[in-house]
Amino acid sequence: MDIQNSCIRAEADHVQILRCKEDLSGVTTSIEAISKVMALAGNEVRFKILYLLQRETELCPCDFADILAMSVPAISQHLRKMKDANVISARRAGQTILYRISKENEAFLTSILSNIESERKIA
Numbered sequence: 001m002d003i004q005n006s007c008i009r010a011e012a013d014h015v016q017i018l019r020c021k022e023d024l025s026g027v028t029t030s031i032e033a034i035s036k037v038m039a040l041a042g043n044e045v046r047f048k049i050l051y052l053l054q055r056e057t058e059l060c061p062c063d064f065a066d067i068l069a070m071s072v073p074a075i076s077q078h079l080r081k082m083k084d085a086n087v088i089s090a091r092r093a094g095q096t097i098l099y100r101i102s103k104e105n106e107a108f109l110t111s112i113l114s115n116i117e118s119e120r121k122i123a
Contacts, residue, residue: 034108036085036087037085037087037105037108037109040081040082040085040087041087041109041112043078045068045070045075045078046078046081046082048068049064049068049075049078049079049082049088049099050082050087050088050101050109050113051113051116052064052067053088053099053100053101054101054109054110054113054114057100058091058098058099058100059098059099060096060097060098060099061075061076061079061097061099064079079099083099086102086104086105087101087102087105087109088100088101088102088105089101089102089103
């Protein structure tokens, strides 16, 4: 790619461009991992599931179905996608499967989800 022909600026800062390329190459793995989490969380239902897990720690598919007024199979599809991507983890308690945010993503998701402000109005 010819840097000088790709923009209308008068002169490229080649040092800055090289520095930025080096910076990106050092964080590519982290960016890819976070992008996958963000892509999954970009779905409103999955974002709500993550929000609920951040608040309640563990919930089962039936809990999500009742809270979100959805079918258990529909909830299970969302949970499976997030579990396959290691965004959430599961544990069995008897016949019940409980889901929680995975340890690997807990701090990252907590920092995002804790910024959601309540829309409740105080009367």
